[in-house]
Amino acid sequence: MFMRNGGGESPPPGKQSRREERKMKGRTIDTIKVGDAAEFTKTVTETDVYLYAGITGDLNPAHINETYAAGTFFKGRIVHGILTAGFISAILGMQLPGPGTIYMSQSLKFLAPVRMGDTITARVEVVEVITEKNRLRLQTTCRNQEGTVVLDGEALVSPPKA
Numbered sequence: 001m002f003m004r005n006g007g008g009e010s011p012p013p014g015k016q017s018r019r020e021e022r023k024m025k026g027r028t029i030d031t032i033k034v035g036d037a038a039e040f041t042k043t044v045t046e047t048d049v050y051l052y053a054g055i056t057g058d059l060n061p062a063h064i065n066e067t068y069a070a071g072t073f074f075k076g077r078i079v080h081g082i083l084t085a086g087f088i089s090a091i092l093g094m095q096l097p098g099p100g101t102i103y104m105s106q107s108l109k110f111l112a113p114v115r116m117g118d119t120i121t122a123r124v125e126v127v128e129v130i131t132e133k134n135r136l137r138l139q140t141t142c143r144n145q146e147g148t149v150v151l152d153g154e155a156l157v158s159p160p161k162a
Contacts, residue, residue, distance in 0.1 A: 024099045024100075025098070025099055025100055025160055026096075026097040026098025026099045026100045026101050026159055026160045027096065027097045027098055027159060027160075028097075028159055028160060028161060028162045029097075029129065029131055029134050029136070029159050030131075030162070032096075032097060032126055032129060032136060032159065033126065033129065034126050034127060034128065034129060035125065035126060036096060036125070036126045037096070037123060037124065037125040037126070038091050038095040038096035038123070038124055039091070039121055039122065039123045040087050040090050040091045040094075040095070040121070040122045041119060041120065041121040041122075042087060042119070042120055043117065043118070043119040043120075044079050044083070044084075044114060044115075044116055044117070044118055044119075044120060045116060045117070046116045048079075048083065048116075049063055049064065049077070049079055049080065049083070049116060050064065052080055052083045053080070056080075056082075058080060060080075062074070062077065062078055063077055063078060063079065063080055064077065065077070074113050076115065077115070077116065078113040078114060078115060079113075079114040079115065079116060079118070081108070081110045081114075081151065084110075084114050084120055084122075084142050084150060084151050085106070085108055085142075085151060085153075087120060087122035087142060088106070088122050088124060088140045088142070088151075088153075088155065089103065090122070091122055091123075091124045092124060092138075092155065092157055096124055096126070096138075097136065097157065097159035097160065098159075098160070099160070100159070100160030101157050101158065101159050101160060102157060102158040103155065103157055104135065104155075104156040104157055104158055105155065105156045106140070106153060106154070106155045106156075107153045107154050107155075108140075108151060108152075108153040109151070109152045109153060110150070110151055111148075111149050111150055111151065111152060112144070112148050112149070112150040113150070114142075114144065114150050118144045118145060119144065119145040120142050120143070120144060120150065121142065121143050122140070122141070122142045123140070123141050123142075123143070124138045124139070124140050124155065125138060125139045126138055127139050127154075134158050134159065134161065135156055135157070135158055136156070136157050136158075136159060137154060137155070137156055138154065138155045138156075138157065139153075139154060140152070140153045140154060140155050141153075
């Protein structure tokens with residue numbers, strides 16, 4: 001038997017308690033307004049870069065080979081831009097609107113390099129609510145620890161339905 005408050009067995013695969021189901025539901029369009037925002041902050045490590053490279057197959061030496069990268073425009077290794085963009089996905093899927101959100105599109109401009117050890121704060125802000133289509137348009141940005149915008153863009157998402 002599965003117990004809800006600690007101890008005991010876990011629920012069978014694919015089964016969650018009603019409480020867990022409620023916690024894993026994002027905000028619906030009727031609860032979101034222009035100006036709503038959320039942030040996610042992470043310090044990017046060398047391990048993050050190597051794991052991302054391994055998962056995606058993007059072994060570009062600009063990211064993983066210091067000797068090669070030292071001879072590039074950036075004079076050292078840089079973090080994959082799309083790894084940084086993934087922090088935006090984390091916000092959309094876990095905070096605003098949250099679980100159940102469907103990512104429709106994303107435009108991105110990579111404005112400055114991200115280096116291992118940088119602390120990146122991703123931010124999304126609702127700029128348009130399209131109620132009749134159940135869509136949100138959001139401004140998306142990432143800044144480093146110095147406040148420099150390293151990534152700028154716009155996302156279109158469909159939040160979970162009621």
